[in-house]
Amino acid sequence: NAGVTQTPKFQVLKTGQSMTLQCAQDMNHEYMSWYRQDPGMGLRLIHYSVGAGITDQGEVPNGYNVSRSTTEDFPLRLLSAAPSQTSVYFCASRPPGHPNTEAFFGQGTRLTVV
């Protein structure tokens, strides 16, 4: 069972570079989301999607872009990396339905911007 797969696991970028963090899930979940984890701040929602072609902003969307062309994939793009974007990024998927439905998380991407 693959679940939620994130690539790469580690990445170092220079300030101003762009990159795409990949996220794929094989559970046919409609809902997908991106969080960033920073010490002392827990996980904060960047962007989320409720289905192919539908995305919305979360709590900290600035500097990030997303699209959802298929149910399986939800890539996160950093347009021009900044040191403030150094963080651990988690992708999650969840089926629609009752609000106590479990979310499934990827293993994370640790990004350092120098």
Add this chain to the structure above:
Amino acid sequence: AQSVTQLGSHVSVSEGALVLLRCNYSSSVPPYLFWYVQYPNQGLQLLLKYTSAATLVKGINGFEAEFKKSETSFHLTKPSAHMSDAAEYFCADSNFGNEKLTFGTGTRLTIIP
């Protein structure tokens, strides 16, 4: 707006001692609460979740949590800590539409041999 507060960013307990991790929620609608655990260099794994069926919820690895509406709390406990419990624990609340989770700031649990 929802918010989740976890008191104590670091908790240390001796092996075999009681584990108590605190979570308080603030929601204008019924909360949908979860506890997730994150082991070093891994993603988040569900420990347990609140359903309205019971106020005392049992999860994996011997953990349980009690929902107390009067105290707006959902504290996580385990009677006897094990070395393998060392991890970071997150309390979270779901919005009614189910699209997103609001997380607390996390509590890092250290077990003292």
